[in-house]
Amino acid sequence: MHVLLVTSGSTGDVAPFTGLGVRLRQAGHEVTVATHERFTGLIRSCGLGFRRLPLDPLDMHEACARKLPGRADGPLGTLTIAKQGTVYAADLAHGILQAARQGADVLVASGQTALPAKAVADGLGIPSLGALLQPVAPTGAFAPMALGRRSAGRLGNRFLSGALWRAFHRQAASTVQWVRAELGLPPLNRTARRRLAADWPIWYGFSPHVVPRPADWPPEHRLSGYWWPEEPTGWKPDPRLTDFLAAGPPPVFIGFGSMPSPRSGQLSDVCAEALRRAGVRGVVQAGWSGLEARGDDILAVGEVSHQWLFPRTAAVVHHGGGGTTAAGLRAGVPAVPVPVFYDQPFWATRLRALGVAPGVLPMADVTAERLASLIVRAVREPAWRARATGIRSALSTEDGTDPVIKAVEALPR
Template sequence: MSCGYTIGPARLRHPRKPQAANPDTFHRMRLTLITFGTQGDCRPIVALGAGLRAAGHDVLMLGERSAGALAAGHDLAFEALAGDIQATLAPGGALHKLMTEGGNVSEATRAFARIAEDNTAQWMAQLATAMRERDAIVFSGLAAYVGMAVGDALGKPAIAAAMFPLSPTRDFPSAFLPPWRLPGWVNRATHQLINHVLWRMFRPAINAGRQAQFGLAPRKAMWQDFPSLYGISPHLVPRPRDWHADWLVCGAWTLPAQDGWQAPAALQDFLAAGEPPVYVGFGSMAGFDRDKVVRALVQTLDGRRTLFYPGWSGIDVAALPPNFHVIGATPHDWLLPRVSAAIHHGGAGTTHAVAAAGVPSIVLPFAGDQFFWAGRLAALGVAPRHVAGHDIDAGKLAAMLAFTQRPDVREKAAALGAAIRAERGVDHAVAAIETFCQRGRG
């Protein structure tokens, strides 16, 4: 069975809410989900895959190798893609300079292009093989252009899945830019410019893969008007009114609660021993100036109860003072409602998790869309204005922490959390994918 969705000229229609497929005409889809990125990029795709599987569909996930265990934990068939995102973020990796010094969009896209040059041919061949007996592609992250290219070459439907806005709009500038206040036409132009720059960076590797894998001539223009599903909360990013009808804000894609999971006794004892602590965690971020960040944290949180998740940071936890309780990977939906505030990097997944928990954020962004999310939280009054991770010090961090303790900020955070927790983002995305595929069947 093929969904039969074709990419063609833009057809602007009034937005509509996707409806679940009629059980009487239900067709089991065989879907391939492909993504490459950090844990924050892969986790929502695993959540989407788990939702599709629960709805009766056959799902294969191609992803960065570190996501394999998470996929297996949710009974998703998984194949690792070539490449190592942790090495890319580590000292000496393609994104190291951005992490330590900041950088512009051109610098970021050059780093992304290095990843594409190293891996595109293998990703394209692997996806093409996987799609021989499958119906549609859902693509995301740094593998997005590979998903578009293979879908086009094989005549298979290709649906975008993203965790930050990429579709042009007048409402706000590109998520790769700081949260500037610009005229509407300039906002839209920034999206078009950034998307053009990204395409030009990826295009040589994509065209080489198209020729080698399918014997196709080089493509000059990037694909347009494909369905795009955003696993983001409409309470953080309301759906722009000028978007194509097939560009949908679904709500956050979160994993179901882990049955039988219990926190380690040491963590439970720490939480029970005093007031709610401050959470500190930078997820998959690595390669930043650890000494500078740790110095600011230790000085600001002097004596204050703190939970610290080292993630991929490489921070020497043995050197942290005793008020820092170090934890391993812990489900956000269990942990974050038990803290007073969260200091984090502003990744899409962590941003949504903290917001859903109903607690204020302190965002120290390093790269990419992290500045965008910092701006969204600040605009909603649940976080102070961000300070870039490479520019943080104890004085700035202390002022940000004081902001999160204000009663009005805590009230806003609690209200936002209640609203986000009521969303059904995975269900809406599954219904949308079924609708796109059912439409193609006529």
């Protein structure tokens, strides 16, 4: 069976599908990943087929960052991101249609590609399911993922998350109608649009040990556990990094992943000063923020395997992206989340609630003093690492890919 995995976004949105894809291939299936050209090497190095989706996620994130308000970790930031996303929707839908037309027996779609991909799959008669990395279905169990960290209570959470869910579907409606027109299908009426994904099976690629499944979710929405990224064939750490790690105590990692920063020089200085004040060594990853922090006890690095590096650190300071959050939990190390927008405040809050982070420091509030204070607590107070170790043990017993593979194989064809 030929499985087409469709995903869009940053590395954290794409890398989990290398793990899922490799496991599907090991189960005897042909696997192709449709995503941005930037990730061609990553996908092919894992032995998976590649089909190109348009756009460069770095350009998309930079365009979004230019439009974001000063404080992006709340509703206004989410609204800005949603508006910017509509600019790219038609291009992505066209790319998904082109990828699917090249052939597939089953389509598995993630994130912002999910509803357009389902419309494509329905139009071409391809069985499909959703594979999401954030908890977006309406629930009263926690604050809506895209509206920041503050709960509105069970009823308020349910109302707000329901409104966001409906708004998401309305936003995708024009793209879905375009897909159907391109395939020569009649447009959907309002009732049909509302039910587009009503009975669609959706699997969430995170652990119930991190986010318990809400009791008020529909039965089609299930948690599988994490889909751990596959290590690219032949990857080895830079000798400079291994030498640095061997030369002293475990360092603190600082990296903000796919978050572009218009003030990268200032942010680099803040990070270097925070490490100095905390009295710890540091590994600072440039990422899309372009961090360049340097010092006697600081090593600047580029691309690096979080799976390999994080277990060798004393703590990880990061933006709270879902992929980096998962990597830190898998490593069993304390975290200092510095969220910027969208799902990052949600994951940052989860880290705090799980007891593996001494606090949450929004990017808009970052100073060297505040960052240093949280780093000191994360490194020197044993409780944070003890709780992180417990979660690592729980995650090690899970195989998040297994239920998804079984669901793919059970789809009617």
